[in-house]
Amino acid sequence: MSNLFTSVGDHPFDRAMAMEPAGANQFATRASKDYWNMVGPYGGITAAQMAQAVLQHPDRLGELVAITVNFAGAVGEGEVVIEAIPARTNRSTQHWIITMREKDAQGHWSTTTTATAMTALARKTWSDDECAMPQVPPSGEVARYVTDFRVEWLSRYNVRPLLGSYPEQWDGAISPSLTRMWVSDEPPRPLDVQALTALCDVFFPRIWLRRAKRVPIGTVTFSVYFHASEDELRQVGSEPVLAQAQGQGFRDGFFDQTAQIWAPGGTLLATSHQLVYYKE
Template sequence: MLSTHDANAPGALLGKPADGWIEAKNHLQGFGGFHGGLALALLASATQSHVPGLELQSITGRFDRPIESGFTVASSLIRSGRTTAAVSATARSAKGPHIEASAVYGVPGEAAWQPFAPSAPVAPPPQDCEVFAIPPEFVPISTSMEIRPVGPARPYAGGPEPELIAWVRLLEDDDPPDVLRSVFLMDALAPSYAAVLSQLVLVPTVELTVRPAAGLATASSPWILLRARTLAASAGGWIDEQLDAWGPDGTHLATAHQLRVVRAG
């Protein structure tokens, strides 16, 4: 088992309730600021205390500005009904709000309805795929993850399709993803639109929604197979991206949607 034994590693941070001040340490930075998926996962953590016994169905974060230093996490219950509840959370600093999130929770349902889930793409096991090393000076948090691409597509390689597929896992332990880790890992890859670009430009997240799937409860491997693909891209640079994650056994674990925008300058 691999372990960093670091209480400030991403998985360790998500293993304790998120509340109050969080230091944006360098090893938690993504491309241009605190990693967005980790920030949204921390906000999801903060919402849990308001809805004991309910399950996260969806969380959406709107990213107003990059987080360059620390931030305060705060949350509040919006409404609570017989079967669903809504909770809001924010990441805020002296500059104002950085991320505003809303989460929907639901009562665990009975197994009374026919389920459907997207099928996993054909992929060799992770040990048969080469490691993709991201320069830590660009994305410091990449040292906490192992990414093994499936197929020839790579970010900023000028490929024909805006799609990236890769095996992803945290390096600090061998734990399977839970709800919070899945929110974080759904933002582990470079933007899928970057697969068709040949120069390094920013494609930041404007909005991220993550919806855990029922199969997440039975996940047993630290690895997830993550597929990110651009559904639509406008000439103005607005990107509609969908992501799905599966376990090595093909169980669907989560779906995410990102609204991104290309920033050439």
């Protein structure tokens, strides 16, 4: 893959989304160091790359409505190839199967990530948000969170905690795993469906909050349902969005997380859920 990327903005997120055609339905890219986690890329940025493979595919029909991304194996620093196949195209909807592959230590292409996605032509109908945005102070009145937990991707987000912040004491006390916070890209960047995909994975692990104990974790599957159209996302601009997450069940090595993202005006932008492996 050449190092020449075209039509890419200066923002780290735009650079992370750049990819080049590499054969039928295939696109070459690599994990962004700007979004590096401890031993690989931030899962949200990998999920956004899977979305981007669909969104920049020449045969795409409509806007992204839903995506599920499965983290099957570690993504490294090498070139990856994302294959995005339109498995079924209907009149107004389209279903995608997406895989990311990277060369393993033996030089074989190994699947690191799988995904399915659905796109659909936008249309207007009766609409109603049942899950109302909680009453919270506006983002301008909430201080930014500064962490001593030094991973690169955390510097790509401006997080302003409201409820259920990162535990200060790791004393093993059981607490509700409900977190609320204002979040925006850092530096600010107009919200789009790719950035919203990444942002839905921004929460620290629910089990750390529930148990006040840091155990090894890793997301295994992650879904986003996009309630907002591309137009509605454009209206958010680069304003912080309200992000809420909570776990429901922690059992024998896996816990789940449900999440909601609202525009500052209260419009529900996305709902998300994930299942996360934990070790102890």
